[in-house]
Amino acid sequence: MEKKKVLIIEDDPEITNLLDIHLKDLQCESISAADGKTGYDLAVAEKPDLIILDISLPEMDGIEVCQKVRASQKTPIIMLTAKSEEIDRVLGLEVGADDYITKPFSIREFTARVKAIFRRTKFIQESLSEDASQIIEFEGLYIDIEKRKVLKEEERVDLSPKEFELLVLMASHPGKSYTRSDLLKIIWGYDFDGYEHTVNSHINRLRAKLEPDMADPKYILTTWGVGYKFNEEL
Amino acid sequence: MEKKKVLIIEDDPEITNLLDIHLKDLQCESISAADGKTGYDLAVAEKPDLIILDISLPEMDGIEVCQKVRASQKTPIIMLTAKSEEIDRVLGLEVGADDYITKPFSIREFTARVKAIFRRTKFIQESLSEDASQIIEFEGLYIDIEKRKVLKEEERVDLSPKEFELLVLMASHPGKSYTRSDLLKIIWGYDFDGYEHTVNSHINRLRAKLEPDMADPKYILTTWGVGYKFNEEL
DNA sequence: TTTCGCTGTGAACATTTTGTGATAACTTTT
């Protein structure tokens, strides 16, 4: 099946970039606009399969964009709102968004919503239907994402929330290196303001629970000068 | 038997999401629309096996959608009405809806109605007829859902309504973690506005009645940072 | 009405997780 096209209308480049990365993960092609007017034009011209729309935008308000888009097409729309109060406004105006996400949001939440929309609107892609088998396996390592269960050599290991998220993210993309900054953005949220070396500690604790030999990690490898990655040769 | 397709026409994404999740539990595939017009189009194009239709909708009123759909097909329709709209309820029925549910409703009520519709309309699915074997057993624990009877080591235990519902829900899906928010939505209803920590108290009371050792729960486990789950290793 | 059990909440307490600083260990560069 061909890739789905997603239009991101968002004025914060930081966020646009982040969403862009994760949409690619979901096998989506993405295009973006930094203001409402351009966004609307692109929505008309490009006929995307999904629109991610921030509420507060320069040039044309997100709600207005939503209404105008809806007047001519039924492309699913996910709205991003800064405060929960704004949701009421969206709902009240009955603009017809298919879902909304309040900032700050976690990437897991975002991708889950996107997948849900695609599932519901019938644009099911092979790669998206991974929801079924949420189990990742490697030599001596078993991860059941749904149940949050991790086994190391048949033995149950319990991980803290952050440890679990780190493991799942990296194990889902073996070989892909993440910088500490990537990890902070993805797992802690793009608004986290703390030190990057916080990640080190978490990786360290995760390794302590998973690795048979701390001196020579088997699963979570260090990419010197870059960050960390899950071993792809397993 | 193949999956049943359910179309949700509802403008509140929160509710759409919730229904979506529980329809999946019932082995149904769901598609959705956030406004009446799109909803009607999908009803025609996708030929769903069941339509969940909110009465108040943007673009095209739920009643109108119902009438138009009924003009061309006999797909079962369940209407959702807000409490105050007593009048609309009658109207909805005259229009030919097969059932109606007034908001706010509990998820148990919703799934029961959906099952009933499928049963009535002869779309009986293996997975839906789980009503038959309503007995769950684990080491030292026996639950007869039908009779609302719970035995702990052969001894009868009586549970309050909420305790019983919590137990049944979780024991029906061992290993699956539920967040406090999930539990509130499913058991208390999506409109419950109270504190999440209310769940803690109920879990606590339930444990007090079930667990042989409170310090080390055997049945109801805590998933730190997430919520609770029923022990799958029994 | 009175009684009684169920519920939601607040508060005190217990536990786990997490961010950070300090320091050691390791790589690369000079």
Place this chain on the structure above:
DNA sequence: AAAAGTTATCACAAAATGTTCACAGCGAAA
């Protein structure tokens, strides 16, 4: 080999999360 830059480790306090318990409001049953 020393210096500079990165990563690993570890202990600790603060923050987040869970547990327990008492109590008052409520509604149903007696």
